[in-house]
Amino acid sequence: MARIHVAILGAGRIAQHMADTLVKMAAGSRYADLVEPYAVAARDAGRAADFAAKYGFPVSYGSYEELVADPNVDLVYIATPHNLHAEQAILCMKAGKGVLVEKAFGANAAQTREMLAVAKETGMLCAEAIWTRYMPSRAIIDKILASGAIGEIQAIDANLCYPTTAKARITDPALAGGALLDVGVYPINFIDMIMHNAPIARIESSMRAYETGVDAHNSMTFYYENGVMATAQSSILCHSDRTGSVWGTDGYMVCQNINNVEAIDVYDGNHTVVAHYDVPAQLTGYEYEVAAAAQAVIDGRTECEEMPHADTLRIMELMDSLRRDWNLTYPFER
Structure with a gap:
């Protein structure tokens, strides 16, 4: 063809x-x-x-x-x-x-x-x-967690922050600017991929507004029905370590740069690295x-099976619910 x-x-x-x-x-x-x-x-x-x-x-x-x-x-x-x-x-x-x-x-x-x-x-x-959602790192993470290397998952933490307020698009409400849609979507998806669409019982969140009204820094906590608690942060004001961590009963896993996972380390309960995974070389990602x-x-x-329509819609509905909590609407939504 x-x-x-x-x-x-x-x-x-x-x-x-x-x-x-x-x-x-x-x-x-x-x-x-x-x-x-x-x-x-x-x-x-x-x-x-x-x-x-x-x-x-x-x-x-x-x-x-x-x-x-x-x-x-x-x-x-x-x-x-x-x-x-x-x-x-x-x-x-x-x-x-x-x-x-x-x-x-x-x-x-x-x-x-x-x-x-x-x-x-x-x-x-x-x-x-x-x-x-399409990168090989996704399958690597799934395999590590399925192996039981860190025991039973109890908590997840993810963040992605870049100081990007100098870009007009990022701070403009008319262009749906702010941290959530630009970078917050990544920690949310990191958590969601690990939880495999598990139902969320409730959400607590907060945000700091930029002078234009968009969210400049936000924090989210997801309480899953199965007991797992996940936290996420994103910002357009500061740098963060971009880490994604999964904490279990026997150890924990740390992913370097959730925006484009570079390497994954698995630790035991004594904080000793027991396994290291490099992500395959890529053209650009x-x-x-x-x-x-x-x-x-x-x-x-x-x-695409990697990001089916149901997942795209569910994540967008989740972000809508966060903005409702923050009383944040874009001009074209009014």
């Missing part, structure tokens, strides 16, 4: 990371027969052309409508601010294109439901590009989500 022609909608920082990934995938033997970097679209034709020239994409467009009208486009990676994802994903799907939508999948659960409904209606792929999405397009599926 012909390679999947991948296009990028948007030409910002994360779009450049994806472009670099696609070029490396096409140049290597593992993915060369699967994906082909094809096109980029931006609201400015000159910017799109410069982007295409930089990464060697054969096609560029100065509007998103032109991109989706191209019959050669199979899969579109959406790399724009959160508040635009729904509108753009729906535009692509209704034009017969599969979409890989950068996290957070949408600004809220209502937008998410609308996107998933269109995926069902059109039969097009609609997948959330939260890369940690984005290749796993791209490969999963491309294969789903080939198979004619509307979702």
Whole structure:
């Protein structure tokens, strides 16, 4: 079968990371027969052309409508601010294109439901590009915990914080800015992957607001029905150690950098490292989500098994509930 022609909608920082990934995938033997970097679209034709020239994409467009009208486009990676994802994903799907939508999948659960409904209606792929769900580290963590190496899980702790207030998008309520959707989604997903969709009995949370009204720093505690207690923090104000830890009755596990797990250490009850796991070398880390999405397009599926629609919707509903607790709404939601 012909390679999947991948296009990028948007030409910002994360779009450049994806472009670099696609070029490396096409140049290597593992993915060369699967994906082909094809096109980029931006609201400015000159910017799109410069982007295409930089990464060697054969096609560029100065509007998103032109991109989706191209019959050669199979899969579109959406790399724009959160508040635009729904509108753009729906535009692509209704034009017969599969979409890989950068996290957070949408600004809220209502937008998410609308996107998933269109995926069902059109039969097009609609997948959330939260890369940690697709990485090999996920299977490594599952295997360690299933082995009983740390005993019975009692608690989980995860954090991800970067000082990013200098970026206008991050602090703008109109663009669904704030810590939660930008970085908080990672500790939430880290915990959720370990808990395997276990039901939550109750949630306690708090946040510190930025001067624009978005959440600048937040803290969450999830009380699961099976007794496990999980805590998470995210921030756009400060640096953190980005650690994800799982604490058990016989020891504990520590993951370095939950945003892109670099290594995993297992400790016994005496705080001695009893096992160390290195994560496989990667091109950029984005290749796993791209490969999963491309294969789903080939198979004619509307979702990726690594991040099915039910999980995407459940996480978005969880984040909506947190914002309700904080009385945080975005202008376009009022």
